[in-house]
Amino acid sequence: MPLARVPRPALVFGVCGLLPFIAGSLAVWLLPPGWRDYALFIQAAYGATILSFMGAVHWGLALAGTAAGGDSHRAMSWNRLGWGVLPALLGLAALMMTAVPGLILLILSYFGLLMGDAAAVRKGQAPAWYLDLRRPLTAAVILCLGLSLIRVLL
Structure with missing residues (x-):
């Protein structure tokens, strides 16, 4: 089982990090319209924050590579560090958009970051x-x- 290889703290904190996404989707579906909009904004803001955090992991990995005596020029490449910054910029752009394109951008960004x-x-x-x-x-x-996006589109 692949999750068995994941260090327990990373797994627990990772799963806990899903709670605001789950709560946001539930709120978007269950709350009345005024509150729904607020819940959607909170979910999108959290999504942009976590997207930024996930990109920063690449900076952390690059820094760790140089601290361990690795080749700093290889570890600190434009491509690698740029990959660490791009998610934060995409998250910010998503927050500056209206709900539908913003959610679509967040979804695509998470998929791209996984790749x-x-x-x-x-x-x-x-x-x-x-x-x-x-x-x-x-x-x-x-x-x-995606569930929040579906609700907005209805």
């Missing part, structure tokens, strides 16, 4: 267990954001 994380694992820039954690968490995030 980037998979590439980092293949290149040995992230531990193999990281992808075992990211796949189900990203699927859950995309599901929650």
Whole structure:
């Protein structure tokens, strides 16, 4: 079972990080219109925050590579550090949009970040267990954001 390889603290904190996404989707579906809009904004803001955090993981991995005596020029490449900044910019852009395009951008960004994380694992820039954690968490995030998007479109 792939999740068995994930360190317990990473798994627990990762799953706990889903709670605001789940609560946001429930709120968007169950609350009256005025509150629904507020819940949607909170969910999108949390989504943008976590997207930014997930991008910053790549900076952390690059920094850890240089601290361990690795090649700082290879670890601190434009591509690798740019991949760490792009999610934050996409999250900000999503918050500046109206609900439908903003949610679509967040969904696409989470999917794209997962693809980037998979590439980092293949290149040995992230531990193999990281992808075992990211796949189900990203699927859950995309599901929650997608459910909110469906509600907005109704």
